[in-house]
Amino acid sequence: MRIPTSRLWCACAALSLMLGLLLSGISQAEERFIILQSTTSTRNSGLFDAILPRFRAKTGIEVRVVAVGTGQALKNARNGDGDVLLVHAKPEEEAFVTAGWGVKRFDVMYNDFVIVGPANDPVGIAGLRQAGTALRKIFQTQAAFVSRGDESGTHKKERALWEIAAVDPLETGGRWYREAGAGMGATLNTAVGMRAYTLTDRGTWLSFRNKADYTILVEGDPQLFNQYGVILVNPAKHPHMKAGLGQQFIDWLVGPEGQSLIAGYTIAGQPLFFPNAPGGE
Amino acid sequence: MPSDVETLQPERISTDPAQSLFPLKVRQLVYNVGKQRLIDGIDLTIEKDRRTIIMGPNGAGKSLLLRLLHGLLTPTEGEICWGETPRVDQARQRQALVFQRPVLLRRSVGANLCFALKLRRYTRAEREERLRHILELASLSHLADRPARVLSQGEQQRVAVARALVLEPEVLLLDEPTVSLDPVSVEAIEELILAVHRRGTKIILVTHDMAQARRLADEVVFLEQGRVVEHSLSRQFFQQPSAATAHIYGSSRVVL
Amino acid sequence: MQDFGQAFSLAFQLIVSADPMLSEIIFLSLRVSLSAVIIASVIGLGIGATVGIVRFPGRSAIIVFLNALMGLPPVVVGLLVYMSLSHAGPFGWLHLLYTPTAMIVAQTVLVTPIIASLSRQVIEDLYIEYREQFLSLGVPPKMAVAALLWDARYSLLTVALAGFGRAIAEVGAVIIVGGNIKHVTRVMTTAIALETSKGDLALALALGLILILIALSVNATVSLLRLNASNSAYA
Numbered sequence: 001m002r003i004p005t006s007r008l009w010c011a012c013a014a015l016s017l018m019l020g021l022l023l024s025g026i027s028q029a030e031e032r033f034i035i036l037q038s039t040t041s042t043r044n045s046g047l048f049d050a051i052l053p054r055f056r057a058k059t060g061i062e063v064r065v066v067a068v069g070t071g072q073a074l075k076n077a078r079n080g081d082g083d084v085l086l087v088h089a090k091p092e093e094e095a096f097v098t099a100g101w102g103v104k105r106f107d108v109m110y111n112d113f114v115i116v117g118p119a120n121d122p123v124g125i126a127g128l129r130q131a132g133t134a135l136r137k138i139f140q141t142q143a144a145f146v147s148r149g150d151e152s153g154t155h156k157k158e159r160a161l162w163e164i165a166a167v168d169p170l171e172t173g174g175r176w177y178r179e180a181g182a183g184m185g186a187t188l189n190t191a192v193g194m195r196a197y198t199l200t201d202r203g204t205w206l207s208f209r210n211k212a213d214y215t216i217l218v219e220g221d222p223q224l225f226n227q228y229g230v231i232l233v234n235p236a237k238h239p240h241m242k243a244g245l246g247q248q249f250i251d252w253l254v255g256p257e258g259q260s261l262i263a264g265y266t267i268a269g270q271p272l273f274f275p276n277a278p279g280g281e
Numbered sequence: 282m283p284s285d286v287e288t289l290q291p292e293r294i295s296t297d298p299a300q301s302l303f304p305l306k307v308r309q310l311v312y313n314v315g316k317q318r319l320i321d322g323i324d325l326t327i328e329k330d331r332r333t334i335i336m337g338p339n340g341a342g343k344s345l346l347l348r349l350l351h352g353l354l355t356p357t358e359g360e361i362c363w364g365e366t367p368r369v370d371q372a373r374q375r376q377a378l379v380f381q382r383p384v385l386l387r388r389s390v391g392a393n394l395c396f397a398l399k400l401r402r403y404t405r406a407e408r409e410e411r412l413r414h415i416l417e418l419a420s421l422s423h424l425a426d427r428p429a430r431v432l433s434q435g436e437q438q439r440v441a442v443a444r445a446l447v448l449e450p451e452v453l454l455l456d457e458p459t460v461s462l463d464p465v466s467v468e469a470i471e472e473l474i475l476a477v478h479r480r481g482t483k484i485i486l487v488t489h490d491m492a493q494a495r496r497l498a499d500e501v502v503f504l505e506q507g508r509v510v511e512h513s514l515s516r517q518f519f520q521q522p523s524a525a526t527a528h529i530y531g532s533s534r535v536v537l
Numbered sequence: 538m539q540d541f542g543q544a545f546s547l548a549f550q551l552i553v554s555a556d557p558m559l560s561e562i563i564f565l566s567l568r569v570s571l572s573a574v575i576i577a578s579v580i581g582l583g584i585g586a587t588v589g590i591v592r593f594p595g596r597s598a599i600i601v602f603l604n605a606l607m608g609l610p611p612v613v614v615g616l617l618v619y620m621s622l623s624h625a626g627p628f629g630w631l632h633l634l635y636t637p638t639a640m641i642v643a644q645t646v647l648v649t650p651i652i653a654s655l656s657r658q659v660i661e662d663l664y665i666e667y668r669e670q671f672l673s674l675g676v677p678p679k680m681a682v683a684a685l686l687w688d689a690r691y692s693l694l695t696v697a698l699a700g701f702g703r704a705i706a707e708v709g710a711v712i713i714v715g716g717n718i719k720h721v722t723r724v725m726t727t728a729i730a731l732e733t734s735k736g737d738l739a740l741a742l743a744l745g746l747i748l749i750l751i752a753l754s755v756n757a758t759v760s761l762l763r764l765n766a767s768n769s770a771y772a
Contacts, residue, residue, distance in 0.1 A: 035635055035716075040734065043731075044731075044734060044735050048719075049719070064635060064716070064718040064719075064721050065716075065718060065719065066635060066716035066717070066718060067716075067717065076623075078625075079623040079624055079625035079626070080623070080624030080625055080629065081623050081624055081625075081634055081635070182734075183734050184734070185733070185734025185735050185736055186733065186734045188736060189733065189734070189736060207735060208735065208736040209735060209736040209737040209738070210736030210737070210738050211736065238624055240624060240629075240630075240632065348669075351673060353669050353672055353673060373673070373675065374675050376673075377673065377674075378673045380669070380670065384666060384667060384669070384670040386667075386684065386688055387688040387769075387770065387771040388688070388771070396684065397674060399680070400674060400675060400676065400677075400680075428769035428770055428771060429770075430769070430770030430771070431768075431769060431770045448674070
């Protein structure tokens, strides 16, 4: 048959386009916003919900947080899909700036990682002062351990700790080492479900609601230090970027107001992050 | 399927009403499906005025012949010539076909008829006038707003006939239109057929109901295995059927 | 697991209190998925009608292809749309990434094959029924297509519903291209994923229950329409 196909298609295309424009118009009404590429651990901790409204009230700038793993956040930022990065994998962040993708990196805050597991602790790592030793014990008993497995900051930290423990969990080939390939919260859910040990940042842990009988077993090792940094994506690479608004946010975050808000954010009386921007306090 | 190409042609086929559709001449018509020869060399001449009834046992090719005449199927060999009209599809524009099982749109009775009316360039007022007229003619006025597909088989077939008639065809082709209908509906449809014939519409009707043939026929074309066995005026056909026809009817136990 | 009971009461509380955050999320979910289904219907019905009615070489290959695309994983769609809309991608200049429009685009891509494939079947079946009658009447192509679409309207509504079900329930595509940004691109499914990742299983399940409720009421509405129609033998 020879329907007037072309005309039919023209009509379809026109209609779609009209609808599309109409709908995109709604979402593009507000222009004073920036995209912050950040990590699931910071978003899940509730920190952004606590501090971003204050920034918006002061400046009128909306910060839209896209929470992914640090690895993906860095990748997205390289693609120009973010104005500011707030992540926690210092070596990669510095490489990012050196390669010219970012303008400058600032320390913002820190907390620490902890190893969590079931309260009855079948392996007996509770109270160990060194994370490497604890991991080695887990490996030796072949107790289940769930890894993020997603190139996130936490995953990178975990791999560094296995190196200290002189164990290559992927080489050992056992079924005990399980890569979730998911965000922090999902990984915690998986670990709880499997009665497995895992490494988590303290912020996510404190705000996590599905703890069951899980508890912190190892903490306090300097190796477990978790530093967050903020970087303005280089506008020279991506001219469409809102460098001005982004810089304004960074200045606020590492400045006195941002830093004191971070210090003041607690869950059940416990602070989740400790501000340590160089000019902050 | 070659006929798909014809279904939806971009331009309406222009027809010249001055060109006569008659006599209809069929020459050496053959229609194969695969290797099976279902229509096997039919020669036929049909004049305008008579009510022509095509009869024959099941599988004789009656419905196929009707579809070929109407141009729904393309002959494998041979030709069909509607009077001076050069092409069968041009002739089709001046005909209407009523199928054995009515194909009604999923709409009301009135909307079904309107659908056909919209195929002609009528003004709105003309359309309404014609709609009212045909509804009365087919005694469907009280059903105009009913969904067409919830009606009884007999009523549905009357709608189908009415839809065929709104186009004011010069030829009305009917393919066993009253099979499995109740006697009242059969009578109603036969009356409609006779009425439109009186107004000058050529009737070509396929049936294997001998009684119906007796009631309606001016002439009978009798088919068997894709061939014309007999073509004669009804008086002759019913009183002195040829030896071949009688033999077929005798052997296939079709009620005479 | 006391989470179940907690989830039900939480869902109930959220609904009665007309929680503003919740209504914002529901509204965005509906807006995104309905827009996607409308756009996908326009495109999908065009493809479905064309492939259903026209015979052309390669047609059966296209049907197989469309059927296969029905099972397109949302994450893959999300990734493809992300790569297209990313500032480093070919449509980066549109600045659509992390907006509801991007989510509509992703869901449209996801749903179009479903609507095209299912409507092709519906329209083809009806065309087989009507073909000889239309040919006999001499119905011109445009009118024939319109009549097929109109007469198949209730079946096509169910087709659109299947598309809507897929769109409203998927999370893989919208979370990548939308970014699950609070107040901007957070919809029911991404909110559920977020609450799950926070370990707040009760709240996640409560949101899930509300999502089911929405799907249920949309389905019920369409069923009612169809019931009405089948009483008239239109469906």
